[in-house]
Amino acid sequence: MHLPQHAYGDYAHAAQAWGLTGVDAPDAADLVWACDPASPTGQNHTGWPGVLDRRTLVLDGAYAPLRLSGAPALTAQQRDTVWQLFSPNKALGLTGVRAAYAIAPVHAQPAAAALDVMAPSWVLGAHGVAMLHNWAQPEAQAWVAQSLDVLRAWKRQQISTLENAGWTVMPSDANFFCARPPEGCDFSALLTTLRGHGIKLRDTTSFGLPGWARLGVLAPEAVDALCGALQA
The missing domain is CATH 3.40.640.10 (Type I PLP-dependent aspartate aminotransferase-like (Major domain))
Incomplete structure (x- = not known):
């Protein structure tokens, strides 16, 4: 297999x-x-x-x-x-x-x-x-199709925000992507600190990608909260 x-x-x-x-x-x-x-x-x-x-x-x-x-x-x-x-x-x-x-x-x-x-x-x-x-049902399919435009806009903003903060973002076609914090950052300590701010990032070590996190595309308010926690 x-x-x-x-x-x-x-x-x-x-x-x-x-x-x-x-x-x-x-x-x-x-x-x-x-x-x-x-x-x-x-x-x-x-x-x-x-x-x-x-x-x-x-x-x-x-x-x-x-x-x-x-x-x-x-x-x-x-x-x-x-x-x-x-x-x-x-x-x-x-x-x-x-x-x-x-x-x-x-x-x-x-x-x-x-x-x-x-x-x-x-x-x-x-x-x-x-x-x-x-x-x-057609109504559900139409709602999902309309949601994709919203997600695309959110994704562009989210990736831009992370890259401006020094993160490396892996290419992705979906409503999620992998990103790595700036070089020299203690990744484990970062995850723990963010958790203290009520933010949990998906560590991708179990996927075979240590040092990276999987981030879902979320609303701007969630991205603002992440940025605030990173700055703190």
Whole structure:
């Protein structure tokens, strides 16, 4: 199994539970797990589109509805040939509601039926069902689309503020990005100090990016609070 270089640990844990062995190269894997865009970087997971015809590919699109720039790694026709996973709780600001859905490849009906048989008899709570039902409504889709313009403006301001304060910001196409404080800064001490001001940054060490933080794009008031804490 091939996983993104920087990713949540859940993927590797699940693979281990199924007895799958991780490999570095997509060409050497029977199963390729890709994210588009990926967390924590907000970038496309690279190196995997070339194995579409030769490997089973699962595309995690949890952050796809929140793409603010760039283009998907696969065309719509290519996406029809892979397994796609979506969890709209992030786009709807309901991250505590754990509900998702999968779209099978167009020619994978037997595999989809086998997967359905493996599923537990009660896979979602009523709140998850309600979220997925409303996600499919035109009104919800229109609201998300309008929100992207707001997020783009907030992101530009947030990145500019951090760069003016000496931070290094990694490129990102999503509503989050990775940033590193100025050189010479004690990162661990900074996180502790900010926590004392009621601000928590996501340390990305567990993602394989020590010294960086993952920041969600937030309203200007939140950025002002971060800047005030940094100055203090």
